[in-house]
Amino acid sequence: MRLVVALSAFFSVITSSFPSLVFGFNPDPCQFPAIFNFGDSNSDTGGLSAAFGQAPPPNGETYFHAPAGRYSDGRLVIDFIAESFGLPHLNAFLDSVGSNFSHGANFATAASTIRPQNRTLSQGGVSPFSLNVQFYQFNDFHHRSQAARTQGVVWQKLMPKEEDFSRALYTFDIGQNDLTAGYFINMSTSQVRAYVPDLLDQFSTIIKDIYGEGGRSFWIHNTGPVGCLPYIMDQLLITAPQVDKAGCATPFNEVAQYFNIRLKEAVNQLRKDLPLAAITYVDVYSVKYDLISQASNHGFEQPLVACCGHGGKYNYNRHMGCGSKVTRNGKQILVGRSCQDPSVRINWDGVHYTEAANKWIFDRIVDGSYSDPPVPLKMACQRVAN
Ligand SMILES: *[C@@H]1O[C@H](CO)[C@@H](O)[C@H](O)[C@H]1NC(C)=O
């Protein structure tokens, strides 16, 4: 409701005063020749798999019919974004076998954070490919891809052109793991909130660095309602047992919303600091929360229960994750899909969304209804006059 009002207010102000200025002088849809994506598992298309071993089956079964580096039964929001521009799905930068980067690259890896963390994966920590490392990789990719293009025709067909770096769409979906990282080392909510400004400072630095490399169009997802995900409710609800009407853990969603408020402020500041950039903030939180809290109205079932997992209230056990093999009484069991029909389920493995949910989310954000400014995806290169 609030959004609809804000939207119509925006359009009536703009269109009544200077209709042609909404998108500058050129109202044509953007022709993005490439997409460069940064983030965590919400948009990982093979990075963590390339570095630490493939996501096991049944991941990928719905669409790819085999594991495809994604933590989902099928496509992610970033895949639908690429498809909407007629571009191929993004290969992971870290995937050195068979990759074609002519239309972009994906620097996201599952379990990534904005800030470098002090605990490695083997210590129960997160991905070593934090956002600053993803930027180092992007910077290296930018320069070395251009050197490679001078080495022959095949390289010209595998690497983006120099001018594509300023014409590309830069997409971001990161922050969730920074928030949960604090809780997993037993920090209180106030301790987690206290480091949120530092997260946004580091995030803004990376956006400026990419702008310095020629990036101009930025599409930034805020962070989702992490308190509605089984891996959080299963592990952390004991320490903070408040749940809302949807059954989601309130303190964790409040921290996510606090992060999002600060992210929106950081984006506003970036628009002032980067005069040639078109930066769109996308309220993915509201879309995901609407999907989960109104699941049956949207044609989905059991929003808080994982489709692939094992045991408990949420069909989730962190020691028996989706696709893992566990030995019970000398017998090996594969933790597979336990739901009948993933197309009516939201949660795939306790941490990630199903393809059906990702498609639903994409369909809501693509037209700009959840964007600030209310710019559709295909107009994300147009800096809105302010
Ligand atoms: C990691 O440790 C360094 C040095 O103690 C500290 O400055 C930094 O804030 C720590 N990072 C995180 C994410 O806790």
Ligand SMILES: *[C@@H]1O[C@H](CO)[C@@H](O)[C@H](O)[C@H]1NC(C)=O
């Ligand atoms: C890489 O993909 C592009 C677009 O799909 C295609 O035109 C190009 O031929 C591919 N490169 C190679 C070497 O196959």
Ligand SMILES: *[C@@H]1O[C@H](CO)[C@@H](O)[C@H](O)[C@H]1NC(C)=O
């Ligand atoms: C957090 O607290 C739990 C329960 O008291 C304890 O088992 C765990 O070792 C603690 N973790 C860290 C990283 O301190």
